[in-house]
Amino acid sequence: MLDVGLIRRDPERVRLSAKRRGLDPAFVDEVLRLDEEYRSALTAAESAQAEKNRLSAEIGKAADKAAAARELRPKLDELSGRIEELEQRVRELSPAERGSPLHELLAQAHNILDDSVPEGNDASKNVVVRSWGEPPKLSFEPLPHWELGERLGILDFARAAKLSGSRFSILLGPGARLARALAQFFLDRAQSKGYIEVNPPVLVSRDTMWSTGQLSKFADAMFRDDDADLFLIPTAEVPLTAMHGGEILSADTLPRKYAAFTPCFRKEAGAAGKDTRGIIRLHQFEKVELVWLSAPESSADALETLTRDAEELLRDLEIPYRTVALCAGDVGFNAAKTYDLELWVPSSQSYREISSCSNCTDFQARRASIRLRRDAKAKPELVHTLNGSGLPIGRTLLAILENFQQADGSVKIPAVLQPYMRAERISAG
RNA sequence: GGAGAGGUGGCAGAGUGGUCGAAUGCACUCGCUUGGAAAGCGAGCAGACGUGAAAGCGUCUCGGGAGUUCGAAUCUCCCCCUCUCCGCCA
Numbered sequence: 001m002l003d004v005g006l007i008r009r010d011p012e013r014v015r016l017s018a019k020r021r022g023l024d025p026a027f028v029d030e031v032l033r034l035d036e037e038y039r040s041a042l043t044a045a046e047s048a049q050a051e052k053n054r055l056s057a058e059i060g061k062a063a064d065k066a067a068a069a070r071e072l073r074p075k076l077d078e079l080s081g082r083i084e085e086l087e088q089r090v091r092e093l094s095p096a097e098r099g100s101p102l103h104e105l106l107a108q109a110h111n112i113l114d115d116s117v118p119e120g121n122d123a124s125k126n127v128v129v130r131s132w133g134e135p136p137k138l139s140f141e142p143l144p145h146w147e148l149g150e151r152l153g154i155l156d157f158a159r160a161a162k163l164s165g166s167r168f169s170i171l172l173g174p175g176a177r178l179a180r181a182l183a184q185f186f187l188d189r190a191q192s193k194g195y196i197e198v199n200p201p202v203l204v205s206r207d208t209m210w211s212t213g214q215l216s217k218f219a220d221a222m223f224r225d226d227d228a229d230l231f232l233i234p235t236a237e238v239p240l241t242a243m244h245g246g247e248i249l250s251a252d253t254l255p256r257k258y259a260a261f262t263p264c265f266r267k268e269a270g271a272a273g274k275d276t277r278g279i280i281r282l283h284q285f286e287k288v289e290l291v292w293l294s295a296p297e298s299s300a301d302a303l304e305t306l307t308r309d310a311e312e313l314l315r316d317l318e319i320p321y322r323t324v325a326l327c328a329g330d331v332g333f334n335a336a337k338t339y340d341l342e343l344w345v346p347s348s349q350s351y352r353e354i355s356s357c358s359n360c361t362d363f364q365a366r367r368a369s370i371r372l373r374r375d376a377k378a379k380p381e382l383v384h385t386l387n388g389s390g391l392p393i394g395r396t397l398l399a400i401l402e403n404f405q406q407a408d409g410s411v412k413i414p415a416v417l418q419p420y421m422r423a424e425r426i427s428a429g
Numbered sequence: 430g431g432a433g434a435g436g437u438g439g440c441a442g443a444g445u446g447g448u449c450g451a452a453u454g455c456a457c458u459c460g461c462u463u464g465g466a467a468a469g470c471g472a473g474c475a476g477a478c479g480u481g482a483a484a485g486c487g488u489c490u491c492g493g494g495a496g497u498u499c500g501a502a503u504c505u506c507c508c509c510c511u512c513u514c515c516g517c518c519a
Binding site: 045047049079 | 447457459473479480487488
C-alpha cells in the first residue's frame with residue numbers, strides 16, 4: 001500500500017513510477033481529490049465531537065447532573081444528529097475503510113519503483129547483471145527432465161494425475177531423497193548465514209494474505225477454504241513477513257532474517273497451456289524462502305546480500321545461472337526492485353527463472369504495520385521487507401537432472417549434495 | 430465438539446457509569462547523587478489520524494464489531510482469541 005502522505009507531498013514521483021511501469025497515473029489525481037474531501041469531512045466531524053465532549057464533561061462536573069443534563073439536552077441531541085451524518089461521510093471517504101474509493105485506489109496502487117530499476121515494458125528489457133558458469137557441452141542430445149525422470153523411475157506424472165489431476169508430480173526413491181537433500185542443504189546454508197529457521201502455518205487468514213499484498217490482486221491464483229476463510233500460501237513470504245504484523249521491533253534486533261521450508265500452492269490460472277510438462281510449473285511445490293525485515297536505510301544493501309545468498313547456492317550446486325535486474329514493466333506489484341535468478345535448462349537451451357529476490361521497501365510493512373523504533377524517544381517507523389527464494393526444490397531438482405545427466409542416462413549428484421544423498425549418482429533400475 | 434475462566438499500556442496489575450488514555454510496581458530514557466557503580470531522589474515514557482512552522486490543540490483506540498446512555502475500560506448483544514477440564518483425533 002502506498003502512503004497517502006507521499007502522494008500528497010510528491011505526487012509527481014508517484015505518477016512517474018506508475019508511468020515507468022506502464023500503468024495509468026490518473027489515480028494520483030483521484031487520490032488527491034478524495035484525500036482532500038476526506039480530511040475536510042474529518043475535521044468537521046472531529047470538531048463537532050469535540051463540542052459534544054465538552055458539553056458532556058460539563059454535565060459530569062455539575063453539582064446537579066440531572067439538571068445540567070436536562071438543560072443541555074436539546075443542544076446535545078442536535079449535535080448527535082450532526083455527528084452521525086458527518087461520521088457517515090467520513091467512513092465513506094476514509095482511506096482506512098475497506099471498500100471506500102480512496103482505500104481501493106491506495107490498495108491497488110503498485111509500489112514505487114527504485115530509481116535503479118532499468119526502463120522497459122517487458123521481460124525483453126531486463127538487464128543481465130552477472131552470470132556464472134558455462135552451459136555444459138554435452139556430447140549427446142540432452143533429455144528433458146520429465147523424460148529423464150521417468151526413465152530413472154524417480155518421476156511419475158501419470159499416477160500424480162490419477163491422484164490430483166494435471167500439474168502435480170510424484171517423486172520416488174532417489175528423486176524424493178534428492179528433494180529432501182536439497183531442502184536440508186538450503187536450510188543448513190541459511191542457518192550458517194544467520195537466518196532463523198521457521199516452520200510456519202501454510203494456511204493463513206484473509207487478513208494475513210491481504211497484509212502482504214497477495215489480495216485482492218492475486219485472489220484468483222490461490223487455493224482456499226471458504227468455510228474457514230483460510231488460504232493456502234502461494235509462498236512462505238506471506239507467513240514470514242506477516243509474522244511481525246502489528247509489532248514495533250527495536251532497531252537493534254534488525255535486520256531479522258528468516259528461512260522457511262514449506263509447500264506452496266498456486267492455481268496457475270493465467271498460465272493455461274504454459275509449461276504443462278515436467279515439474280517447472282505445478283499447483284503444489286516446495287521451496288525454502290528467505291525473508292528479511294530491515295531498517296529502511298539498509299534495505300538496498302540487504303537486497304544485494306539476499307540475492308548473493310541465493311546465488312551462492314546455485315554456485316555450490318554447480319548449476320550455471322545468471323542474475324537479471326527486472327525492468328520497470330516487469331517488477332511485481334509489491335516490489336520496488338527485483339533480481340531474478342535464472343538457471344540453465346539444457347533441454348530448452350534457455351535460462352529459466354528460479355528465484356525472485358525483491359525489496360518491497362515499506363509497501364508490505366505499511367499494510368501489515370511492521371515498524372521499528374530506533375530508541376526509547378523515537379517515533380516508530382515502517383521497516384522494509386525483502387524476500388527471495390533460496391531456493392525452490394522442484395526447479396533446482398529439474399536443473400540438476402538436466403545439467404548433470406550423463407550419456408548413459410544416469411545423473412551425477414553435485415558434490416555438496418552427496419553427503420545428504422549418501423550417493424554419487426542416480427541410475428536407472 | 431461440550432463445560433468453565435479470561436482478554437487493560439513493553440511486562441505485571443488496579444480500575445464495575447462521569448474530569449480515565451487509564452492507579453501502582455517493574456522495565457526503559459534523561460537528570461541529580463557518586464571517584465565509578467548500585468541504591469536513593471526528581472522528571473519523562475502507548476499508538477494512529479487531523480491541525481499547526483513549532484509548542485500545542487483536537488479526535489479515536491482498554492481483543493474486534495454493534496448497541497444502551499448526555500457520558501462506557503466499566504452495562505447489553507454478537508464475533509474472535511487465549512487458558513483449564515472433558516470428549517475425539519494426526
